[in-house]
Amino acid sequence: MNKYGDKIAHQLAEFxxxxxxxxxxxxxxxxxxVRAKPGFMYGWAHxxxxxxxxxxxxxxxxxxxxxxxxxxxxxxxxDVLAAHKYLKNRNAEDIMVKTxxxxxxLYNSHK
Numbered sequence: 417m418n419k420y421g422d423k424i425a426h427q428l429a430e431f432x433x434x435x436x437x438x439x440x441x442x443x444x445x446x447x448x449x450v451r452a453k454p455g456f457m458y459g460w461a462h463x464x465x466x467x468x469x470x471x472x473x474x475x476x477x478x479x480x481x482x483x484x485x486x487x488x489x490x491x492x493x494x495d496v497l498a499a500h501k502y503l504k505n506r507n508a509e510d511i512m513v514k515t516x517x518x519x520x521x522l523y524n525s526h527k
Contacts, residue, residue, distance in 0.1 A: 418508045420476025425511050427478045428469065429518030435460045436492065437526075447489045456523055461492035466502030466512075 436459035444450065454460070462468065463486040470480040500512040 418510075420471065421508065421511050422514060423476040424471060424478065425514030426518050428465070428511070428515040429522055431469075431478070431481065432461075432465075432492070432515070432519055433522045433526075435462070452489055457493050457496070457519070458491050460489050461487065461495055463487055463490065463492065463495050464498070465495055466499030 436457070437454045438460055439454055462481060462484065464483060465481070468481060468483045469478050470482065471477065472479050496512055496516060500509050503509045503511050
């Protein structure tokens, strides 16, 4: 996984940005408040991303994100920290650091 760390981080950042900033009407009733709005590291989140993305070992492409039972509209910085810890045990902790840097670039470019 570490061989493709930059590529994985970029894909995760794009994914986290896309779901975090989405605000579909069909699931608004699941938000903590009708006034809750997506923001920086706040919005719809997988909420257990660390070990739940599958990567093609030959290309570094994320092929799936699985196990969505913990998903919710929230501050997802704790999810990033938990993913960092999970990946650290697999010698790939830099992926989440790079993911946050890439996410911040995406967020700021869409303001």
